Structures are given as structure tokens and as C-alpha cells.
Amino acid sequence: MDYLTVKEYAELKGCKTQYIQKLCKEGKVQAEQHLHPQNKKMCYMIPVSALPEDVQAKYYSKVRTEMNMPVLKNDKQPVKKSEKTILKTFEEMSEEERREANIWSEIIKEWLNIRSRYSNKAQADKAYVGKCQLEHPDMQISRGILYSKLKAYNANDPYGLVDKRGAWNKGKSNIPSCVWDAFLYYWLDENKPTAAKCYRSVIDWTEEFYPELISEIPTLRTFQRHIESDIKYAVKVLMRDGEKAFSDRCLPYVTRMYDKLEPNDCWIADNHTLDIQSTDENGIIHRLYLTAFLDAKTGVLTGWNVTETPTSWSTILALRHGIMRFGIPKCVYFDNGREFLTHDIGGNGHRTRKSKAGTAEPATILNRLGIEMRNAIVRNAKAKPIERTFGTVKSQFSKIFSGYCGGTILERPESLKRRIKNGELPRDYEIRDFLETWIDGDYNMQPYGGAEAKYKDMSRIEVWNKSIQSVRQADEAELNLMLMRSTRYQQIKRNGVYVEIYGEKHWYMNTEETVMNIGKKVCVRYDPADLRSVRIYDEEDRYLYTWQLADTLLMDYISAEKEEIADAQKLTRSVRRFVKEEAAGIAANLTNEQRITMLDMSMRRAYENKKQFKIEMPSNIIPIRANEPEAEELRKAAGAETVVVDLNLMGRNSMKRKGE
Secondary structure, eight states: EEEEEHHHHHHTTTTOOOHHHHHHTTTSSOOOEEEEEOOOOOOOEEEESOOEEEEEEEEHHHHHTTTTTOOOOOOOOOOOOSSSSSOOTTTTTHHHHHHHHHHHHHHHHHHHHTTTTOOOOHHHHHHHHHHHHHHHHOOOOOOHHHHHHHHHHHTTTTGGSSSSSSSSHHTOOOHHHHHHHHHHHHHHSTTTHHHHHHHHHHHHHHHHGGGGGGGGOOOHHHHHHHHHHHSSSHHHHIIIIIIHHHHHHTSOOOOOOOTTTTTOOOOEEEEEEBBEEETTOOEEOOEEEEEEEEEEOOOOOOEEESSOOOOOOHHHHHHHHHHHOBOOOOOEEEEESTTTOOOTTTOOOGGGGGTTTTOOOOOOOHHHHHHEEOOOTTGGGGTTTHEEEEEEEIIIIIGGSSSSOOOOOTTSOOHHHHHHHHHTTBBHHHHHHHHHHHHHTTGGGGGGGSSOOTTTTTTTHHHHHHHHOOOOOHHHHHHHHTEEOOOOOOOOOOTEEEEEEETTEEEEOHHHHHHHOOOOOOEEEEETTTEEEEEEEEETTTTEEEEEEGGOOOOOOSOOHHHHHHHHHHHHHHHHHHHHHHHHTTTOOOOEEEEEOOOHHHHHHHHHTTTTTTOOOSOOOOOOOOOSSSSOOOOTTSSSSSSOOOOHHHHHHHHTTTTT
């Protein structure tokens, strides 16, 4: 489909660009919003097919003139049939004839569709003929030929759609390889340019690089036929639609069998941004997030949590909600988001760094619950049926709210601005309350849409109730313990242990237990909703202590009250006193005779060892003499005479020299 920019349409109409922009904004001109290829901003693009007949005819005439294409006569007379009528079925026709018949069938259907939208059929026919002459320049197209082909189309005569005069084969010339490569270079692009635009570009390209081949370039229709016949579908999708479309539409996928799967065998988790603008208690406009678990067997939404931000804590709350209602699943299927792959929920999964591979980590929440964790394969959307569930949430739940905003700008209702201005947006609590009612009262009661025929005409919850064989459960107190968050292993410090929440460390301690276990490696489990106390576990996951928040040691840097300082000092003194008492009792069982200092023990050992000290000289003694001439008198060695040093005399002489 060809599109015009606002500027191009204004030039055809002979008016200002601002006027066309206004018409598009008001919806008086059919336009689509596209991403501008240069500035990457949204802009209006007007389909040529939506233009009035006279403007379409003007556009096609202009394009044909620019491309130096001859204007075909709009002959009203149908092509004369040969005297001898040859009848062929579609199966008896050649591949080329079948291709031509298919092309004419599409042309007739498009023509009839366009004519139905206009009151003036003649004007519509004129505009469409101009369009066809541009798109199929190698084919004889006129109003008379269209009516002739229509007669064959209505008579269900595919061979009557074929041109018997050989006109179809005229454009079947070979395309120079370099020209074809250049055309594919332009056409196989994610911006998805039309074949007509690529054809114009390749003519310019050939004039610049291979001017001698201009005369060998066939018609646009020849390029279009080569696209249809020579370019594989997978290549088209990959190059024009992108990697995701290629993965979704072309790559093979695993078909999962559900007949051996039981309820609670596998829950699938994911986050979904609700397409609803709502207001919080402060009147701030935002969008809420839904964290949900889906039973893979039955399609039942087991547990969920609505939050302002999809975090790991939201995942735990949704899991807890599901377990309290349906029991503990055997396996959970997580996406690769950070809110799922955290060290204390199920482990880091695919996000585990090589540097941390093999590093000991505390038992995760899933470990404690006996739940196996599976990670979704990247770019494998078919493995996540919960995405279809979220589509249902959007179509059946989000769209009924006044704050529905759509998933994209194009889906956003025009009345949303008015509703925001008039304060008609729903409140957060209204969405939460309604969603809870809708899931169990509507979604889980809807017909089972799985592949197992034996559950036909049953609802999702009925399938769960009928097929469930056993349930693993935990009472609320035990479940709360198993769902507690955990830190990584840390050493107990003099201020105890800490839990970091949003970058702030909260310290916990017990006077005696903390000071006596400094340096011990432990992990800390806590409830983010109640940070008054934590539970301490050793490296073998054995419970040790419950410690309270050390708020006595927390005070403002400058404005601390005297009472707060006194309390902190009191705590410090109690710790010191306790340790001294512990230290005092260490040698209580020793007698006075046994209380020997380390110096005494060292000297005793030295005295005993000195008795055994002895130097033994070998029998072979080598004399060493000074290397001096024999005639010279030997100097006396230092120390050969006894020298007496009088320190008192030296002191008096020094004072005399100083004049004292």
C-alpha cells in the first residue's frame, strides 16, 4: 500500500500543510500514525486508497509521468475473444496461467471493494484503473478489460482471467543480477517500503552505477512477480518484519502435551501492565501492574497481586495468595525478569554470573517449599500461555474502565483526555476490588480452552476440581516462615546483622548473642511487611536466634537527644560488662599455683633448655691470618687491651667545654 505524507497530499490538493494536518487530527481525513524514518517521531501517513477518486487519479498520473511510463488508453471496449473458445480447469492450467488468474482475482476483488465505497462508480473506476496501470504496467488494464475479467470471475472461469494474446509473458524478461540485488537491498528492509518506491530507487541507482543497463530494466510487475516467486517467505519475514516476527511465525516450536499434566504440576508466572490509567490516594495518575500465576493444566488463575511496581516482593505475595487458595505447586515457570530471578526466591537462573558460579547461597523460598523452578527460553512466546490470558484481561477487563488507555498511542481513545480533565479516572482500590471479583467470578468460570477433548463444555475451575488428585498444603504460620525473604550469607559484626531495604541498612542484634558470635557466617530471613525482628540461620540452614531491630543505635548525627545518647551508652556498657563477666570465668578453675604468667613460663622453659646448651668444635680447624707485610709491625687488634671508661669524668669535661 502506498502512503502520502501530509506535505505530499497538500501539494496534490493545492492547499497548506497545516490545513491537512488539522484534518488528520480531527479525523476528517483517513490517516495512520507511523514512525518517521528520520526523526523517529510519530507522524500522519495517508493511504492513497483513502483519497478521493480525482486525487487518486492525479497521484497515479503524476507518478507515471515521473517514472517516464506511457499513459495507457482507458479503452472502454473489452478485448475481443478468439473465435475458438478453449476451456481449461484450474488444475489443467500451467503454473504461469494459474499465477495470472490469481493476480486477476485479487485485482477484481480489490476493484469491487473500492467501488462499494463510492457513489460515483465511474470516478472510482477511473481512479482504480490509474492505480492498476501504475502497479501493473506490463498488463493491459482498462475499464473494458476489468468488466471482461469480472464476467469470467463471476462465472467461476479461471481460464477466462488469463490473457490469451501473450501479453502476460511480455514482462517476463530477465532482471540483470546487479539490478535485482540493488532492488532487494532496498526492499528487504524493516521500514517495509513498497515495491513501487523500491522500483523508482533502483532506476536511479542503475542510472548512476550501470547506465548501460537502463534499457534492460523490466517493468515493476516483473519485479513484483520475482518477489512472489523467488523470495522465500521466511526471508521476507526476517528482513522486513524483524527477529521477533521471524521467531513467532517461522521458527519451529515445541507443542506441549497436557494429557499427562495434573493441576498444580506447573504454575506459570508473569507480569502485565494494566491498560488502565488510575489514581492513587494522593491523586497521582499512573498504571498498575498485575503479577499472576496461571495453572498450566487448567488455565485457572491461582494467585495474583496488584502493585505499583513489579518487584520480587510482588511475586512472593502473588505466590502466597495462590498457595493459600490452591495449595503448593510442584513447579513454577518463570520469565527471565529480575523480579523473578532473585537469589532468595528461586535463584538467579540464567542470570547467574560466572564469577559467582559455585558460591554457596542460602536456601531459597522455592527450595524451602519444595518447588522446582524452570526458566523460560528467551524469544519463545509460545511456551507462555499466560500471555493469552493477559490478552483476555485487556479485552474483557481493562477496556470496560473509563481510564482505558490502550497498549499503544494508536489504541488510546480520544475521550481519555476529557475523562482525565473531568476527574473520571478510577481509583486504585476500585481496580483491585473489581479485579479480584472478576477473576474468580468471570475468568476462572469461563469455558476451558485447552486441548483435551474430555473437558469439553466444562469451565476452567471445574476442570481443576475434577482432575486434582492431591494437594500439598502448609498452615499459615509455617507458610509465612517459608516465604520469608533472605539475605546472602554475611558475617556477624559488632552491630549485629543487617537487612538492606532500598539501599538503607537496618541492623539487628542481641546484646549477649551478638558480641559472642562476631565473625560467624549466617543468613538473615525477614518479612518486608514487618521489619521489627529477623530470624538468624547458620550455613547449614539451622535456626539460631531471633534478633530485634537495634533502633537504640540509630540517632541523628547532630540533633540526638541526651536520652537517646544515654540509652546507647547504656547498651554499650551492658555489652562490656557481659563480656568481662564471661572473660572472668574463663580461668576460674585454675589454682594460684597454676596461674603462671606467660613470661614465667617462657623463662622456665629457657632455663631448662640452657642446661642442654653446648657448643662442639670439629677436629679440623682452619687458621685465619691477616694479609700484611712481614717487615711491618703488626697492629694490635682492637680489644687486645683492657680499657676503662670513666663516664663521670667525660661528663665534667663536657660541661667545662660548654662554659657551665
